[in-house]
Amino acid sequence: MLLPAILACLAALAAAFSNPLACSGTCTDTHDPSLIRRTSDGAYYRFATGGGIDIYSSPALTGPWTYQGEVLPSGSSIGNAGSDDAWAPDVHYLGSTYYLYYAVSTFGTQESVIGVATSATMAPGTWADHGSTGVQSVTGDDYNAIDPNLIVVGGVNYLTFGSFWGDIFQTTLASNDLTWSGGAPYNIELNTTSPQPSEGAYVYLSGAYYYLFFSSGSCCGYDTDMPAPGDEYKIMVCRSSKVNSGYVDEKGTACTKSGGTLVLGSHGVVYGPGGQGVYLDPTYGPVLYYHYVNTSIGYADADKLLGINKIDFSSGWPVV
Template sequence: MFKYFPAFLAFVLVIETFVYSYSDPGLCTGACWAHDPTVIQRASDGKYFKFNTGTGIEFATSNSLAGTWTLQGFVLPNGSSIDNAGSQDPWAPDVHLVGDEYFLYYAVSTFGSQVSAIGLATSSTMAPGTWIDKGGVGIASKKGQAYNAIDPNLVAVGTDYYLNFGSFWGDIYQTKLNSAATKAGGSAAYNIEYDSAGTRPCEGSYVFFYNDYYYLLWSHGICCGYDKTLPAAGAEYRIMMCRSKAATGEFVDKSGMACTSGGGSILLESHGTTYGPGGQGVFTDSSKGLVLYYHYANQTVGLGDGEYLFGWNVLKWTTDGWPEV
């Protein structure tokens, strides 16, 4: 459609920009390809690290969030030790500093499968060649379960650790980890977001804390294959949000609707040349404050999965305490 109706597309894009008034993604130079990125700034020297879904979990570094990003290699160049299909292509990394060590959680699965598991790799510096695969963390799924054990996200609450995960099926779940954040802590997984409508395309959750609230973000919609089949307008990836005073549930959207009952407010969706933003997270930049990061397709570059780009924006806040882009 885009190829044959450029004038119409340009008109639509102008209208979308006017209606939604989102900020464009921040500048990115160098290795800006991204899919389900996770970003962290190393405290010792301020260097930025960006990890992506991709064979062995590709990662790049930069002295600036805008780049130039330089590829450094792979976290797991030999794949994961988890004995699942997809072990050579771990997905959806999520990186955090836990104590004095960097923890990177990842998922092992294949597209559309519920046979999935979550693993962990650790490093004291994040330097190339220093990552150690710890294997599975005791969170897995199989056909017929309520959830799919992919897209991990660590949440720290004081000295307690929780892991969010999930995609389609029963949407987003959470479980408590042990005190070292290395294994599931024995409690049953519980639902923190669910939308019963359609095919339930909710995944990629991320929780962060700001000003007395825990904010739950997730990606809703069709993530991939835009160059082959374009979703109906509004059915592509977008970033949703709810919030709660607790990290473990009772999340509601701007209207007060429960996140487990179809609630969810839009934080960021397609606008201008930015199409299908998702796979998001938030980190605290030493100079910029809270920064939202994600991947997206730039319609002037291409819609293929291999053409997705790294996007970021400094979060702003409404008077009633909701983030906006």
């Protein structure tokens, strides 16, 4: 009797998730996406993991998306393995400049560095690579310096990052937005339930709470190594009234003690959603954006599509 009950529960969860909005143009090449709208003309820009970080633009959030070029056409100036294959960009408009944070690393190692590039317009050929922020990790550290995310609170630049090992950490950047403040990184999320690593953190303020979104589970290589059902990528959340500590899930379990409330999981043809961010769009309101594979198309990393869902915080917890 137990198996039918479990299947019914999974079916109910899947039914609760909305499908992503329609996407036109080039909606692949979108692992760990970052989205932003240019202030000068309202054009949307999208960046994602891989190579010199491809640039796509669109007149609307849902497309049509067209390829423009690369942020780092010659690779990162960071002298670390993986410099020609930058990961997990995170773009923000600060003052009159666009800042794009990225990671340089390789799979399965803690030899990782977080870098930053800047541009006045986000157009190809305008990006200046500033190299390492100084936030980095080596073998034996408590954390892995990848998947950066910036949030500015009270004039302080909080940089949230991490993957595997001790999961998600946070530190601060200096007021120039380019370099590490020197403050020791501290843990804000830890999942000890094997095999559920956490990564891809994104902190978003809505109302009285800071919401810590993160991806949990196996991210990649589904076409060659399919994870057990439920162990694939999914989007989780905890919240806190403070940006730098105290995150708990909907049941009150601390995020540092394997807490986390499911926001979006596999459903229908949507499989392995993750690598997410949140953007306050002038048309749709707050949206959750992420990558996923469509099971009717293919499971390869190159098949990953851009997913966008409207997100509702009215209950105090994000619902897509």
